[in-house]
Amino acid sequence: MTTKTEQQLFVGSPVTSHAFNGALDKLVVSDNSTTVYIYAKEANGKWTKETELQKHIERVKCVDWAPKTNRIATCAGDRNAYVWNLNETTGVWAPSLVLLRIERAATYIRWSPAEDRFAVGSGARLLSVCFYENEHDWWVSKHIKKPIRSTILCVDWHPSNYILAIGSCDF
Numbered sequence: 613m614t615t616k617t618e619q620q621l622f623v624g625s626p627v628t629s630h631a632f633n634g635a636l637d638k639l640v641v642s643d644n645s646t647t648v649y650i651y652a653k654e655a656n657g658k659w660t661k662e663t664e665l666q667k668h669i670e671r672v673k674c675v676d677w678a679p680k681t682n683r684i685a686t687c688a689g690d691r692n693a694y695v696w697n698l699n700e701t702t703g704v705w706a707p708s709l710v711l712l713r714i715e716r717a718a719t720y721i722r723w724s725p726a727e728d729r730f731a732v733g734s735g736a737r738l739l740s741v742c743f744y745e746n747e748h749d750w751w752v753s754k755h756i757k758k759p760i761r762s763t764i765l766c767v768d769w770h771p772s773n774y775i776l777a778i779g780s781c782d783f
Contacts, residue, residue: 629672634679638662642672648686650705667694667707674720678727685710685730687718693732693742695751710751712740720766726773733764739778 629642639651639659648665670689677684684696684705693710712718716735723730732740732753737760740753756776766779 629674631675631677631684633677633682638677640665640675640677640684642675642686644671646671646688648672648675648684650684663705665696665705665707668692670717673718676721676723676730678723681727683723683727685721685723687721687732689717691716691718691734693718693721693751695730708749708751710742710753712742712753713755714738714740716763719764722767722769724769724773725771728773731767731769731776733767733778733780735763737762737764737780739764739767739776741776 625644627641628644631640637653641649641651643649646666646668650662651659652662653659668686668688668690672686672688675684675686682698685693687693691712691714693712694707695710696705696707698705712732714734714736718732718734720733721730729741729743732742734740739756741756742751742753745752760780761782762780764778764780768777
């Protein structure tokens with residue numbers, strides 16, 4: 613019978629969001645700051661910090677890791693979202709800009725099951741569904757506005773890749 617191992621990651625402040633990669637050997641952590649940390653699991657089972665992703669101006673609210681395409685999406689209180697792509701030759705994560713066009717903080721981000729788009733919830737009472745535009749090399753959003761009456765706190769996709777469920781603090 614296998615035994616479960618447990619390890620605490622001390623990042624210095626509370627963890628607000630985390631996500632694993634597809635192989636479950638790497639972990640991306642947002643610790644209530646502007647920096648996102650990537651941890652890698654060593655052969656002995658210990659987690660060590662591999663790299664830091666720094667692009668946001670305000671606190672990162674949510675992170676998500678696409679397991680098949682190996683892309684990381686982050687959103688923050690600075691009303692921005694970034695998609696991070698790993699350059700396999702250099703091992704450096706490069707950010708791609710996401711044009712959200714929102715007036716309040718981005719609060720939640722989630723990749724679709726096909727990983728060709730993602731959804732970003734915000735305090736602006738709208739949901740941004742983002743897709744990649746090859747022509748301009750950036751991510752563009754389309755907004756879903758009605759009938760959301762408050763800040764979006766969580767988002768999830770149906771396995772069909774077309775239906776979204778959102779949770780908010782509607783009154």
